[in-house]
Structures are given as C-alpha cells and as structure tokens.
Amino acid sequence: MQTWDMGIPELQESTTDEKLKSELLTVNMGPQHPATHGVLRVEIKTDSEIVAEAIPHLGYLHRCMEKHSESVDFRGVLPFIDRLDYLASMSQEYTYSAAVEKMLGTEVPERAQVIRMMVLELQRIASHLMAFGTYALDLGAFSPFLYAFDEREKILRFFEEISGARLLYNYIWIGGVWNDVTDKQIDSLKNFLDEFEKEVVKYDELVSSNKIFQSRTMNVGVLSLDDALSFGATGPVLRGSGHAWDLRKTEPYLLYDKVDFDIPIAHGQKGSVVGDCFSRYIVRMEEVTESIKIVRQCFDMLKPGPIIGKVPKIIKVPKGEIYMKTECPRGELGVHLVCDGGKTPYRVKIKSPCFTNVSILPHIAPGQMIADFVASIGSIDIVLGEVDR
Amino acid sequence: MNNNESLTVSKYFENIYNAVKTSLIGMGITIKYVLTTKPVTIEYPEVREVLPDTARMRLYNDAVNCISCNMCATVCPVDCIYISSVPRPKDLEVPKTEDGSSKKQVLTQFVIDTALCCYCGLCTTVCPTECLTHTDDYEYSQYEVDGMKFDYTSEELISWRDRLVVQK
Numbered sequence: 268m269q270t271w272d273m274g275i276p277e278l279q280e281s282t283t284d285e286k287l288k289s290e291l292l293t294v295n296m297g298p299q300h301p302a303t304h305g306v307l308r309v310e311i312k313t314d315s316e317i318v319a320e321a322i323p324h325l326g327y328l329h330r331c332m333e334k335h336s337e338s339v340d341f342r343g344v345l346p347f348i349d350r351l352d353y354l355a356s357m358s359q360e361y362t363y364s365a366a367v368e369k370m371l372g373t374e375v376p377e378r379a380q381v382i383r384m385m386v387l388e389l390q391r392i393a394s395h396l397m398a399f400g401t402y403a404l405d406l407g408a409f410s411p412f413l414y415a416f417d418e419r420e421k422i423l424r425f426f427e428e429i430s431g432a433r434l435l436y437n438y439i440w441i442g443g444v445w446n447d448v449t450d451k452q453i454d455s456l457k458n459f460l461d462e463f464e465k466e467v468v469k470y471d472e473l474v475s476s477n478k479i480f481q482s483r484t485m486n487v488g489v490l491s492l493d494d495a496l497s498f499g500a501t502g503p504v505l506r507g508s509g510h511a512w513d514l515r516k517t518e519p520y521l522l523y524d525k526v527d528f529d530i531p532i533a534h535g536q537k538g539s540v541v542g543d544c545f546s547r548y549i550v551r552m553e554e555v556t557e558s559i560k561i562v563r564q565c566f567d568m569l570k571p572g573p574i575i576g577k578v579p580k581i582i583k584v585p586k587g588e589i590y591m592k593t594e595c596p597r598g599e600l601g602v603h604l605v606c607d608g609g610k611t612p613y614r615v616k617i618k619s620p621c622f623t624n625v626s627i628l629p630h631i632a633p634g635q636m637i638a639d640f641v642a643s644i645g646s647i648d649i650v651l652g653e654v655d656r
Numbered sequence: 657m658n659n660n661e662s663l664t665v666s667k668y669f670e671n672i673y674n675a676v677k678t679s680l681i682g683m684g685i686t687i688k689y690v691l692t693t694k695p696v697t698i699e700y701p702e703v704r705e706v707l708p709d710t711a712r713m714r715l716y717n718d719a720v721n722c723i724s725c726n727m728c729a730t731v732c733p734v735d736c737i738y739i740s741s742v743p744r745p746k747d748l749e750v751p752k753t754e755d756g757s758s759k760k761q762v763l764t765q766f767v768i769d770t771a772l773c774c775y776c777g778l779c780t781t782v783c784p785t786e787c788l789t790h791t792d793d794y795e796y797s798q799y800e801v802d803g804m805k806f807d808y809t810s811e812e813l814i815s816w817r818d819r820l821v822v823q824k
Contacts, residue, residue, distance in 0.1 A: 339733045340731070342731065342778060343731065343732075343733035343778065344733075345776070346733050346734075346774050346776035346778070347733065349776075408682075410682075410686050410689075414689070417696055420696070427707075427708055427710070427711065428708040428710060429710070430710065431708070431710040431711050431712035431777060431790065432711075432712050432775065432777075435774075435775070435776070437776045437777055437778070445777075445781075446710060469685055472681055472682070472685060473681075473682045473685050473686075474682075476678055476681070477678045477679065477681075477682055478671065478674040478675040478677075478678045478679075479675050479678070479679065482671075482675075
C-alpha cells in the first residue's frame with residue numbers, strides 16, 4: 268500500500284521494453300442493480316468493456332425458509348413455499364403438496380387435478396410474460412413490458428378471484444384445491460385466451476422479429492448442450508440448448524399424459540445459434556403457446572365433482588422420505604421431504620432450478636461485453652427468492 | 657464480436673434497413689395500441705377497484721361470536737394471533753353465538769399483529785364459528801409498528817363490525 272509520506276516519486280525514464288502495468292477492474296453489479304432481477308450481486312472483473320470473470324454472490328434474500336418449515340405443521344409450510352419463487356407460486360405449492368400427498372397416499376379428485384393443471388399452466392404463462400417483459404426492458408425496449416403486464420394482470424385477476432391473493436396464493440392445498448372455479452370464470456378465461464393468442468403474435472412481431480433485439484441476443488452467451496447438461500441446467504435454459512427434456516412429458520404427473528402438447532426446443536429459430544440468449548427467449552415464447560393449448564384442453568376435461576380429497580384434520584405423515592420433482596416455469600423444482608412421523612416435517616429441502624441455472628453465469632460471462640452480460644442474466648430468468656430460499 | 661461473417665458494405669446497409677424496418681413495424685403496433693386501447697389504470701383515491709369476494713385483506717374477528725377455541729392461533733404459521741381467555745364463572749349465564757355454540761370462556765384479549773400477518777388465510781378456514789374472516793379493507797397503514805396490533809375485544813374495533821363485516 269502506498270502512503271502519503273513517500274513524497275513525489277522521481278520520474279524515471281521508461282524503456283520501450285517495459286510494458287504498461289495493466290490490471291483488471293473489479294465492478295460490483297448489484298445487489299441493487301435493476302438488470303440483476305432482484306438482489307443478485309455479480310462481482311465482475313472487467314478488462315475495459317470486456318468481462319474477464321464474473322462471480323455471482325448469493326444470499327441477500329435468504330429467509331431461512333427450509334429451517335422455518337421444520338417448526339410449522341404441514342399445512343403451514345405452504346405460505347412459505349409460496350414465497351420461494353414469487354412469480355410462480357402455484358408451481359411451488361403443487362410440488363410440495365404432491366410430495367405430502369404421495370407420503371399420505373391421498374387420492375386427489377379428478378376435478379382438483381384438472382384445476383391444478385389449469386392454474387399451473389396459467390401460472391407458466393404469467394411467469395413467462397414477466398420474463399418476456401423484463402428481458403425486453405433489460406435490452407432497452409420499454410413498451411413490451413407494459414403489454415406483458417397488461418395481459419399478466421388478467422391472469423392475476425383470475426387467480427385473485429379463485430384464491431383471494433394476487434401473488435402468494437396458498438391455493439393448492441394438500442389433497443386438492445381451496446376454492447372451486449365457477450363457469451363464469453371459465454368463460455371469462457376462454458375470452459381472455461382468445462384475445463391473448465393474438466397478443467402473442469403481436470409480441471412476436473414487436474420483439475422477436477426486431478432486428479435490434481436479434482442482434483443483441485443472437486450468438487450471445489452461447490451455452491453448449493454438453494455444458495448445460497454438466498451444469499445441471501433445467502427448464503428453458505436446457506431446452507434452449509437443444510435438449511427436449513420436460514418433466515411434463517418425460518415423467519408425467521397430474522394429467523399431463525392425457526393432454527396434447529409439444530416440447531419447444533431451440534433449433535436455430537430466425538437464424539439464431541442453438542444455446543444463445545435468443546434460443547432461451549424463443550423457447551419461453553413458444554412454451555406460452557403450448558400452455559394456451561393445455562389450458563384449452565383443461566376446459567373440456569373439467570367435470571363436476573369434489574375439489575378436495577380425504578385428508579385428516581391434523582396431518583401426521585408416516586416416517587419416510589420422498590423426492591418430488593415437477594417442471595416449473597424456470598426449470599425442474601424438487602422437494603425432498605423427510606418425515607419422522609410427527610406433526611411437522613423433519614426436513615424440507617428445496618432443489619431450486621434458478622440456483623443451478625445461475626451457476627452457468629461464470630461460465631458464459633468471460634469474453635462478453637458488459638451489455639451482453641446483462642442480456643445473459645436476463646435470458647436465464649432467475650428469481651432470487653428461489654435461489655436464496 | 658457477434659458475427660463471424662465478414663461485414664460487406666451491402667450487408668451493412670441491409671442491417672440498417674432491417675433495423676429501421678422492424679422498428680417501424682413495432683412502432684406501428686404501439687401507435688395502434690395508443691389509439692385503440694382504453695386506459696387500464698385507474699386513478700386510485702378517487703376510483704377504487706372492486707375486489708372479488710374472496711379477496712384476502714385485513715383480518716377481522718367478530719368478538720361476539722368468538723368461542724376462544726385457539727384454533728386460529730395454533731394454525732397460524734407466523735404466530736401473529738395472541739388470544740387470552742378465562743373460564744366463565746359458574747353463576748353467570750352462558751351466552752351463545754349466532755350459530756348456537758356456547759361461549760364457555762370469556763375472551764379477554766384477541767390481538768392480531770397485522771404487521772406480522774402473512775395473509776395466508778389458514779386461520780379463517782379452521783375457525784369453527786366463522787367469526788374470523790378476511791375483509792376487503794386494505795387501507796390501514798400506521799405511523800408506528802405497534803399500531804398494527806389490533807385488539808378485537810376493544811370497543812373501537814367492535815364498532816367496526818358494521819363497516820367491515822355486515823357490509824360484505
């Protein structure tokens with residue numbers, strides 16, 4: 268370290284052989300940076316505008332959720348599970364409820380299963396709309412954000428009508444769902460989906476076909492399939508690297524084996540490179556279309572009947588453990604539930620898709636411009652509530 | 657950096673042409689949106705949104721019908737409900753709630769710390785007399801955190817019953 272009492276150093280004649288001293292500049296991106304989607308801090312070592320190294324620092328949103336779950340009863344865990352991925356609460360609730368139901372051996376009525384499937388897909392649409400809007404916002408386009416929120420609001424309104432809350436629903440209960448869906452709500456949903464289908468085409472014209480957007484995302488942050496598999500990436504990140512892996516198809520749960528849908532994968536749409544930011548983005552947009560298809564089929568499968576199965580008033584789960592995994596909007600969410608026969612879970616371990624997806628950042632960052640790095644963060648669509656838990 | 661292909665002069669101008677063209681298409685969509693779509697926002701204090709019946713806003717306990725069974729406090733995942741009650745003296749008549757259950761305990765305190773509440777709605781589902789409900793009142797900000805603790809046995813809060821419960 269230099270101190271001030273050294274005086275003015277004497278000027279030395281520099282020789283031509285001597286190189287100028289150069290070192291990497293460390294810049295902290297976040298935790299309050301708008302482009303990091305929450306409280307992610309990325310320590311970037313930059314060589315002028317080029318990122319040489321990126322180290323994500325986690326833990327700013329750690330809320331001891333897993334530990335806290337051990338002290339509340341099985342129903343009381345649900346509000347905490349909601350707060351993991353606050354943009355896709357329904358998916359989290361379903362994974363946990365399904366784990367407990369499997370341990371209890373509860374049979375879920377068919378109507379409840381169809382309603383669950385419907386809300387899960389609507390939640391996927393809402394979550395992908397958020398990803399779409401904020402991604403466009405990251406890259407400098409403001410209006411897609413407003414369009415996406417306009418449509419997302421209608422889905423949230425439906426959720427508010429059935430569950431009472433807009434984000435943290437506590438709707439999917441152990442054994443079924445809380446409230447029933449009325450025919451009037453189904454009709455308004457049908458109208459919404461008809462209008463929304465046109466909106467998706469509009470998004471495609473507005474953003475996906477835009478040359479500036481394409482130049483910002485294509486061939487940026489390329490993640491090869493081998494890397495994606497070795498990092499354990501799931502969800503749109505894995506499918507964006509060209510691997511057709513979707514738990515709804517490969518290991519069907521609920522009634523997904525009875526509905527007809529495709530797994531969208533990246534195959535170089537609109538001239539992109541498989542595995543780049545544009546691939547991950549376009550996979551999400553195509554998934555929205557597939558989800559609309561599933562929700563429409565759910566309307567036909569909806570038959571009158573009970574919405575909650577037989578669950579004891581005080582849930583005591585037999586001793587044992589289970590690992591339940593489902594396909595969330597951001598990837599594969601796993602709940603490892605260990606029970607010791609008491610009223611509270613012994614351990615609730617969450618395998619978060621965002622946590623594994625964020626680990627690809629240090630791999631794809633070196634050599635990128637800082638602006639491209641922002642595009643890379645946006646394309647993996649992380650929610651920090653789930654990363655830190 | 658992005659393109660490995662060499663950039664020719666014609667390609668350079670083609671890129672500019674495409675960028676302008678696709679941006680103009682996007683701008684067309686936006687202009688269409690501006691001209692045809694009605695505003696979706698509302699001016700809040702003057703215009704209020706009608707919330708659905710199921711909306712989970714502030715909790716209200718109707719102390720008249722509460723039998724102090726403590727079930728809500730047990731099920732609460734954040735432990736924000738504080739109830740204390742004493743057995744009713746034997747020489748007094750046991751009052752009944754509206755649905756006919758007898759109030760064997762005298763409710764002395766029913767406090768909900770609304771600042772701690774996570775609005776999950778579990779307490780309202782276990783309530784046997786359905787006296788604890790979510791109302792559609794959402795405007796109750798306070799200057800101090802202690803102000804968020806509401807004692808539903810106090811005179812002031814009992815008088816809110818007409819505004820919050822009956823109206824719904």
